[in-house]
Amino acid sequence: MALSFFSGASFIITIPSAIAVFAWIATIRTGRPILTIPLLYCASFVVMFTIGGVSGVMTASVAADFQLHDTYFVVAHIHYVLIGINLFGVLAGIHFWLPKMTGRMMSPRLGAWAFGLIFTGFNAAFLQMHWTGLMGMPRRIYTYPEGAGWGAVNMVTTLGSFVMAVGILVFLVDVLRSLRSGPPAGPNPWDAPTLEWAVSSPPPPWNFATIPVVASRHPLWEDRLDEGTGRSSLVHGPLLDRSKEALVTTSVDAEPQDIADLLWDSLWPFFTTLALSLLFTALLLRGWVWAGAGVLALAACLLGWLWPRRSLGLIAEDRR
Known part of the structure; x- marks a missing residue:
C-alpha cells in the first residue's frame, strides 16, 4: 500500500x-x-x-x-x-x-x-x-x-x-x-522591458520619486510593441516624501484614496532576529532558562516594533 x-x-x-x-x-x-x-x-x-x-x-x-x-x-x-x-x-x-x-x-x-x-x-x-x-x-x-x-x-x-x-x-x-x-552597466544593459531597468544602476534607495503609472505588461517596450491603450509614465504621479509614503487605493477599482505615512528606519527587526536566534538556539541545546529569556526578549522586540508611532491620515493637498 x-x-x-x-x-x-x-x-x-x-x-x-x-x-x-x-x-x-x-x-x-x-x-x-x-x-x-x-x-x-x-x-x-x-x-x-x-x-x-x-x-x-x-x-x-x-x-x-x-x-x-x-x-x-x-x-x-x-x-x-x-x-x-x-x-x-x-x-x-x-x-x-x-x-x-x-x-x-x-x-x-x-x-x-x-x-x-x-x-x-x-x-x-x-x-x-x-x-x-x-x-x-x-x-x-x-x-x-x-x-x-x-x-x-x-x-x-x-x-x-x-x-x-x-x-x-x-x-x-x-x-x-x-x-x-567592471565596465559601467547603465540603467538597462539588457534592454529589458520592466520598470526596475528604468532607474540607475545601482538604484536609489527609493527607486522612483513618484509612483509609476503602468499601462501595459512591458512599460519600456510600449513604443516597439504598441500594446495597451495608453502609455506608462515614470515622472507624473503622486510624489513620495523621501520614500516613506505609500499610496492607499480602493480594493475593487484601485482608485487613489489615502496616502499612508510609513514608519522610518528601525533597528527593531534586527533585535527581533537576535531574540529569535537566542530562543531557537536555547531550544536546540535544551537550555530552558535561556529559552524563557528568548521568549521575553522576543515579546519585547515585537512590542517595540509594532508600537504605533505615527497615525495614518489623508493628505489634503494635491501632491503632484
Missing part, C-alpha cells in the same frame, strides 16, 4: 513539471532570445530539470524502484533536481541582476568560460552516476570491493567534479573583478 501511494505521488509530480517545461520552452520560442550568459544558464536549467524529472519518473515505477532504490541512480537524480536546477538558476540570476545591484557588468568572456566549465563538469560528474546506479553501485557506503567494474566511471565523476569546481572558481573571480573594475 505504501509503495502504491509513493508511486502515485511520484507520477502526479510529473504533470505540473511537464507543463512548466513546455511553458518555458514556449516562452523562449515565441520571443526573440539573445544568446547571453544568463540565457545559457536558463536554457541549461531547463535541460537539467528535464533530465532530473525523467530519472525521477523512472523511480515512480515500483518494479523499477526495487532495482534503483538506494543506488547511485537516485543520487544522480537528486543532484540533477537540486543542484542542476538551483545552481544554474541562481547563476543565471546573479549574471542578470548583478549589474543592477552593483552598477557594473560581468565579463562575457569569463562568463562563457565559467559556464562551459560548470556545465561540462556537472554533467561529467553526475550523468555517470545513472550508469553506476544501473550497474548496482549502492549509495551510503564509503568503500567498495575491487573489481566491481565501477572504477573508470567513478574516475570520470571525480574529474568532472574538479572541472565543475574550477568553473565555480572562475565565476567567483568574475564577480570580484566586476565589483572592482
